[in-house]
Amino acid sequence: MRTILEIKSLTMDFGGLRALDHVDMDINEGEIVALIGPNGAGKTTFFNCITGIYAPTEGDMIISRPGKKKTRINGLKPNLVTEKGLARTFQNIRLFANMTVLENVMIGRHCRCSSGILGAVFRNRATVKEEQKVVEDSYMILEKIGLSEYVNEVAMNLPYGAQRRLEIARAMATEPFVLLLDEPAAGMNPQETRELDDLIVRLRDDEKVSILLIEHDMKLVMSLSDRIFVMDYGKKIAQGTPDEIKNNPAVIKAYLGEETDA
Amino acid sequence: MFLTFPIMVIRVNTVENVVEWRWNNMIIIGAGSFFLSFVWRYLLKKKETGNQKAKPVETDRVPLSQRLFEDHKIYIPAAIAIAVFAVIFPFVFSMYQTNIMITALIYVTIALGLNIVVGLAGLLDLGYVAFYAVGAYSYALLNYHYGLGFWTVLPIGAGLAALFGIILGFPVLRLRGDYLAIVTLGFGEIIRLVLENWNEFSFGPSGIANIPRPGFFGIDFSLRGATIYIYFLMIGLTLFTVFVVNRLQDSRIGRAWVALREDEVACQAMGIDKTKTKLTAFALGATWAGMGGVVFAAKTTFINPASFTIWESINILCIVVLGGMGSIIGVIIGAFVLILLPEYLRAFSEYRILLFGAVLVLMMVFRPGGIISNVRRTYKFEGLKNKTEMS
Structure with a gap:
């Protein structure tokens, strides 16, 4: 197993508040890693730092893909981070609500295309070909994720579970090697959660992406992840396999509080 | 009461x-x-x-306007009828009518430009008239100082306006919504005030007169001839605008604009360069205003800063909003309605603004999407076609 994303002592301050305090993490190739922790532990901030929405105060984020040089992604703009191969979904669904499902995925393809203004106006052969390919690729992605029945539906009319999956489809369209899922199962019913479970495993096996997910559904986390990181108050308090985490006293304390003799 | x-x-x-x-x-x-x-x-x-009724059947029902454009039985004769009407118009009607029509066409062009900024990219721009002024003044001044002709200045004016679009674009990259509106409003006023007060440069409030009409291989026209010439020129320019804007809208860049409007954060997270996308929207939007301005200067042969007030910006914005944001046909209809109606309602000129306000209020309550508001559904068809081709 090779490490493909390495995060070293990531720190993020908002004014006087330290939202992340020297967090280390590494993700290996083809691994599903979960990041858990009570509300307000800094999980989403952690995501926002990695994907460039916030610029971290301190720390290093390094990606090393096989066959490519190691790159630091600190301080890159979100679109450049995505171009480097880290794609994310959002905790509160952020689809392009008034665009169709297909178009949503096509936006994901944007950074892998190159046609410009002149191409758009003159519609030369390269542009037409590229557009055609974007449509086809997007459709294939939708088919894989199981959304092809909704292709031309406007995104906001989709059922909740499908919207969540569309976010994943859109992120997959950017051809990531690490997929960051922010609470993908939030608000889903058990049936949808099971489907999501299958989907995530399938993405890992078929598309060869590593997955980092934030999730509160412990059943999903325990069955899915190879390793788990636990955060509380901006600090990493534990890491290990699901079994190790289940029995870790620090984790139990963070979630349930301390046992007192009273 | x-x-x-x-x-x-x-x-x-x-x-x-x-x-x-x-x-x-x-x-x-x-x-x-x-x-x-x-x-x-x-x-x-x-x-x-x-x-309530519309909801359940909406998925498989194509809206009426869509049907109109898809159905060739209706579409082709309608297009021919409009084309014939457009061609014979200046010969049948008086010069007054033709002049009104030219104005309307100028507004169609610049409204389509604003439509890129407001309708597609969702950037509320209240100072759009500044670019119109840039176009008009670039023709007037370049002609006055260097004797450059209409056809040379048309692209220069467009380019200058695009440049100003980028100049405005840079400081407002981080702004959205209300804040953006205020800054663009300020920008529009700055341009107007500069033109009004910098006498050495722009001749101040007295304006610039005797701007030549566009030439046609050195032929001198009578006044009527020149008007008709500008009319056809404007028809050509409008068609060109529709063609380009339509293609832009239907492209990778157009999609990026819409995504930017829908959700800026998600848009960036999906790998779209926000800076570039916003700047292209501002620049391309301003380009059409610049061209419109050049034609406006050539048509009226006299310009002064009073033509480029905030009211003008609002008027253009109303065209876009009323017509239907993001919809080309909607904006064209909106421009004709908002420019032609006041002209023909001169008899009721006292109540014009009242009526205008009432129409706007009614529209926003009952049809908030504008007269025609079905941009995404147009896209839908293309997707379907491609899908059937593939399977």
């Missing part, structure tokens, strides 16, 4: 110092508002039931 009381019922005759009580008016207003409230409620009710 009571609010109108002082205006409509009491009239003070200042000459004879008597107060007239016009009770008749009060009855009319009472009856009128009573009736209007019924209409209002009926429309509201209809809207609600309409929404």
Whole structure:
């Protein structure tokens, strides 16, 4: 197993508040890693730092893909981070609500295309070909994720579970090697959660992406992840396999509080 | 009813110092508002039931306007009829009518430009008229100082306007919504005030006169001939605009604009360069205003800063909003309605603005999407076609 994303002592301050305090993490190739922790532990901030929405105060984020040089992604703009191969979904669904499902995925393809203004106006052969390919690729992605029945539906009319999956489809369209899922199962019913479970495993096996997910559904986390990181108050308090985490006293304390003799 | 009381019922005759009580008016207003409230409620009710009915079948029903454009039986004869009408128009109608039509066409062009910025990219721009002014003044000044002709300045004016679009674009990259609107408003005013006060540069409020009309291989036209020439020129420019804007909208860049409008954060997270996308929207939007401005200067042969006030920006914005944001056909219809109606309603000129306001309010309540608002559905068809081709 090779490490493909390495995060070293990531720190993020908002004014006087330290939202992340020297967090280390590494993700290996083809691994599903979960990041858990009570509300307000800094999980989403952690995501926002990695994907460039916030610029971290301190720390290093390094990606090393096989066959490519190691790159630091600190301080890159979100679109450049995505171009480097880290794609994310959002905790509160952020689809392009008034665009169709297909178009949503096509936006994901944007950074892998190159046609410009002149191409758009003159519609030369390269542009037409590229557009055609974007449509086809997007459709294939939708088919894989199981959304092809909704292709031309406007995104906001989709059922909740499908919207969540569309976010994943859109992120997959950017051809990531690490997929960051922010609470993908939030608000889903058990049936949808099971489907999501299958989907995530399938993405890992078929598309060869590593997955980092934030999730509160412990059943999903325990069955899915190879390793788990636990955060509380901006600090990493534990890491290990699901079994190790289940029995870790620090984790139990963070979630349930301390046992007192009273 | 009571609010109108002082205006409509009491009239003070200042000459004879008597107060007239016009009770008749009060009855009319009472009856009128009573009736209007019924209409209002009926429309509201209809809207609600309409929404309920429309929801379940919406998925497989194509909207009427869509059908109109897809169905060649209707579409082709309609297009031919419009084309024929457009061609014979200046020969059949008077020069006054032709001039009005030219104005309307100029507004179509610049409104389509604003449509890129507001309708597609969702950046509320209240200073759009500044680019119009840039176009107009670049023709007037370049002609005055260097004797450059219309056809040379048309691209230069467009380019300069695009440049100004980028200049405006840079500082407002981080802004959105209300803040953006205020800054663009300020920008529009700055341009106008500079033109008004920098006498050495722009001849101040007295403006620039004797701007030549566009030439056609050195032929001199009579006034009527020149008007007709500009008319056809404007038809050509409008068609060109529609063609380009349509293609832009339907491209990778157009999609990025819409995504930017829908959700800026998600848009960036999906790998779209926000800076580049916003700047292209501002620049391309401004380009059309620049061209419109050049034609405007050539048409009126006289320009001064009074033509480029904030009211003008609002007017163009109204065209886009009323017509339907993001919809090309909608914007064209909007431009014709908002420019032609006031011209032909000159008889009621006192009530023009009142009527105008009423129409806007009614539109926003009952059809917030504008006259035609189906951009995404147009896209839908393309997707479907591609899908069937593939499977």
